[in-house]
Amino acid sequence: MSMRIEKDSMGELEVPEKALYGAQTQRAINNFPISDEPLPEAFIRSLILIKAAAARANESLECITPKMSKAIQQACDELLNADDLMQHFPVDVFQTGSGTSSNMNANEVIATLASAYHGSAVNPNDHVNYGQSSNDVIPSAIHVSATLELTGHLLPALEHLKDAILEKGTALAGYTKTGRTHLMDAMPVRLDQTFHAWAAQLQDNIDNLTYLENKTTQLAQGGTAVGTGINAHPDFAIKFAKELSDLTKVTFVPGKNFFALIGSQDTAVALSGQLKAVAVTYMKIANDLRWMNSGPLAGLGEITLQALQPGSSIMPGKVNPVIPEATAMVAAQVIGNDAAITIGGQSGNFELNVMLPMIAKNLLNSIKLLANSGHLLADNAIATLTVNEDKLNQALHRNPILVTALNPIIGYGKAAEIAKKAYKEGRPVVDVAEEETNLSRDELLALLDPAKLTHGGV
Numbered sequence: 001m002s003m004r005i006e007k008d009s010m011g012e013l014e015v016p017e018k019a020l021y022g023a024q025t026q027r028a029i030n031n032f033p034i035s036d037e038p039l040p041e042a043f044i045r046s047l048i049l050i051k052a053a054a055a056r057a058n059e060s061l062e063c064i065t066p067k068m069s070k071a072i073q074q075a076c077d078e079l080l081n082a083d084d085l086m087q088h089f090p091v092d093v094f095q096t097g098s099g100t101s102s103n104m105n106a107n108e109v110i111a112t113l114a115s116a117y118h119g120s121a122v123n124p125n126d127h128v129n130y131g132q133s134s135n136d137v138i139p140s141a142i143h144v145s146a147t148l149e150l151t152g153h154l155l156p157a158l159e160h161l162k163d164a165i166l167e168k169g170t171a172l173a174g175y176t177k178t179g180r181t182h183l184m185d186a187m188p189v190r191l192d193q194t195f196h197a198w199a200a201q202l203q204d205n206i207d208n209l210t211y212l213e214n215k216t217t218q219l220a221q222g223g224t225a226v227g228t229g230i231n232a233h234p235d236f237a238i239k240f241a242k243e244l245s246d247l248t249k250v251t252f253v254p255g256k257n258f259f260a261l262i263g264s265q266d267t268a269v270a271l272s273g274q275l276k277a278v279a280v281t282y283m284k285i286a287n288d289l290r291w292m293n294s295g296p297l298a299g300l301g302e303i304t305l306q307a308l309q310p311g312s313s314i315m316p317g318k319v320n321p322v323i324p325e326a327t328a329m330v331a332a333q334v335i336g337n338d339a340a341i342t343i344g345g346q347s348g349n350f351e352l353n354v355m356l357p358m359i360a361k362n363l364l365n366s367i368k369l370l371a372n373s374g375h376l377l378a379d380n381a382i383a384t385l386t387v388n389e390d391k392l393n394q395a396l397h398r399n400p401i402l403v404t405a406l407n408p409i410i411g412y413g414k415a416a417e418i419a420k421k422a423y424k425e426g427r428p429v430v431d432v433a434e435e436e437t438n439l440s441r442d443e444l445l446a447l448l449d450p451a452k453l454t455h456g457g458v
Contacts, residue, residue, distance in 0.1 A: 020088050022108040022124065028101035032092040039102055039357060040364040044089045045080060046145035047106045049247055050137055050221065051128055052076035057239035058130050068118060068127055075113035093361045097347070097354030099138035103129070131232035132224065135262050138356045139220040142268055142363065147216040147250060149367045150209060157374035158209075158278070162202040164378035165285075168385070169195025176451045177302055177392045178399050183291075185401050188450040191387065194288070201281045208274050215267045217251060219244075223258025226351040265353045268363055269345035272338045275366045279334035282373065286324035286331070289381060293321050301391045306384035323381040330373040337362035398422075402429050402448045409447075410437055 003014040008023035015026045038044075052073050059069035079085055088109045095101045107124035114122040122128065129137075172191035179186040221244075222237025224230050229237070237254035244252050255261040295301035311320035340362050344355035353359075400419035407415050414436070422432040430444045439447070446452070 020109040020112045021105055022112070024101065024104040024124075025091060025108050028091045028095055028105065032095045032101070034092050034094040037093050037361070038086060038089055038091060039093055039099075039361055040145070040368070041086055042149050042364050042368075043141055043145045043360050044085065044102075044106070046148065047102065047137070047141045048076045048079050048110070049244065050141055050144065051106060051110055053240055053244035053247055054130070054132055054221075055128075056243040057236055058233070060239055060243075061233045061235060063233055063236075064127060064130055068114075068122065071114040071118035071122060072110060072128055074117045075110045078113055079109065093357050095357055097356060098134045098352060099141075099356045099360070100134040102357065103132075103134040103137050131236050132221070133231075135225050135352055136220040136223040136258065138360070139261055139265070139353070142265070142356065142360045143216045143219055144244070144248070144252065145360070146268070146271060146363055146367065147213060147252075148248060149364060149371075150213060150216070151250060153371040154278075154367050154374075155206060155209060157371040157378075158202055158206050161374045161378040161382070162199045162206070164382045165195050165199045165202070168382050169193075169199065172387060175387050175389065175392060176396060176454055178395050185395075185399050187401060187404055188396060188399070188453050190451070190454045193454065198281075198285050198288075201284065205274070205278045205281055208277065209271075212267070212271050212274055216271060217253060218255040218261070218267075219252055220255055220258055220261035222254055223262050227257075227259035227262050229258065259351065263351050263353060264348040265341075265345045265356070265359050268359050269342055272341040272363055272366065275363075275370060276335055276338040278370050279331035279338075279366075282327050282370070282377070283331040285377065286327040289324045289385070290321045290328075293324075293385075296388075301388055303385045303387055305381055308380065321381075323376050327373045327377050327381075330369045334366040334369060337366045396450050397430075398426070398428050399450075400429050402450065402453070403433065405447050405453055406433065406437070406439075409439070 002017040004017045005012050006015045006023040006026065008027070010023075010027070013023055013026055013030075015022060019026075055064065055069040055072035055076075058064045059066055064072075079088070089102070089105055091101045091105050104124065107128040110128045111122045111124040114128070169192040172195065175191040176188050177191060177194075179189040219237075219241060221240050222229055222232055224232050233239075237258075241252045241254050260266070289303070289305065292300055292302040293305045296304070305321050305323070307319045308322055309319075311318035311322075341359050344359040344362075345353070347353055347355040400422040403415045403419045403422070406418070410418075418429060418432050418436050421427075421436070422429040425432070430441070430448050433439065433444050433448070434441050437444075
């Protein structure tokens with residue numbers, strides 16, 4: 001590989017001839033050969049948007065010339081429309097905790113491209129990074145990327161999954177099944193009640209994520225190095241937020257307290273906690289589907305999930321619940337990401353949190369995994385499952401727990417005797433109750449009708 005010599009405040013070093021980045025990026029590449037994982041593309045795109053918005057704000061404040069601003073914006077546009085964007089941003093996630101290496105990576109790449117548009121040298125620090133610090137840029141990029149991924153991907157995915165569940169549940173309202181608590185037989189429920197409960201969980205998650213959007217749209221930008229705003233124009237934060245809002249079509253505002261947004265990552269921790277709650281909901285839905293689908297002969301077999309692929313390399317004809325299993329693994333990963341983000345949030349030492357890149361990577365990874373698996377769960381599991389009515393009814397009328405409906409009439413003790421006898425003899429509870437009580441069969445059939453029992457007192 002042919003190389004060129006670049007220079008920064010620490011001296012000279014070799015950089016690949018065709019690389020758009022400069023010395024500081026190359027030092028980071030040399031210093032952090034750890035994971036071979038760059039920061040997520042969503043984060044890099046947000047970082048570039050921040051640089052474009054900063055150029056526009058600095059131009060309006062007469063801190064850089066219109067020609068300089070235009071050159072920087074053109075460079076940002078070129079990158080955002082490039083198919084090979086990520087090749088220019090190779091810095092490892094596990095780098096300096098402020099994310100300075102990634103900020104300078106962006107500054108250097110944009111400066112190289114902008115210089116060609118400008119006709120003379122555009123400086124990464126003095127021009128592209130004017131009025132900024134890694135310490136306010138990187139926290140802002142975390143908030144911006146999280147907001148855009150939430151609004152653009154996760155929230156629509158959750159709405160899609162919720163709607164699929166509601167639609168399927170409504171279609172299955174005529175089916176009654178044995179309810180289960182502790183995995184043991186309990187009072188009957190309708191399938192629409194089961195499905196609509198999942199939808200209610202998802203709606204709670206949507207509401208909570210939407211609330212947190214009001215936090216992620218508050219930005220540290222303008223606080224510069226420690227929160228005091230040193231070297232930034234007094235009006236930069238407001239102008240920047242307006243320009244970024246125009247670019248993204250999402251309303252961003254300056255943070256209420258820059259010191260808090262730079263020195264902590266409380267919002268990211270809170271958002272991650274809510275993403276963990278979504279993961280727990282996904283795990284609940286996935287496991288319920290797996291149990292209901294289990295069998296087909298030796299399990300519950302209440303539903304049949306769509307057959308998507310062979311389930312075994314040795315057992316012909318075996319089909320597994322692959323989408324719920326993949327979803328459960330996503331949930332486990334998101335819970336793990338949250339643990340890392342929680343520890344990262346504790347690393348706000350004095351005026352700066354120093355685990356910013358790791359927090360960014362895990363937060364965006366969680367959002368991406370939940371969004372993608374949500375669509376798969378909706379389209380390839382919920383929408384396509386079928387109900388095995390014979391299997392439902394096989395257990396439903398023989399369920400001794402149905403005797404619970406007789407408690408107000410014959411008392412708990414007598415009902416328990418009937419339930420035990422019905423279970424021991426393998427007989428329908430209505431037959432045993434007819435022998436053991438003074439109630440007529442017609443009365444018992446009305447009282448023990450599983451479908452009616454799903455309505456409670458209604």
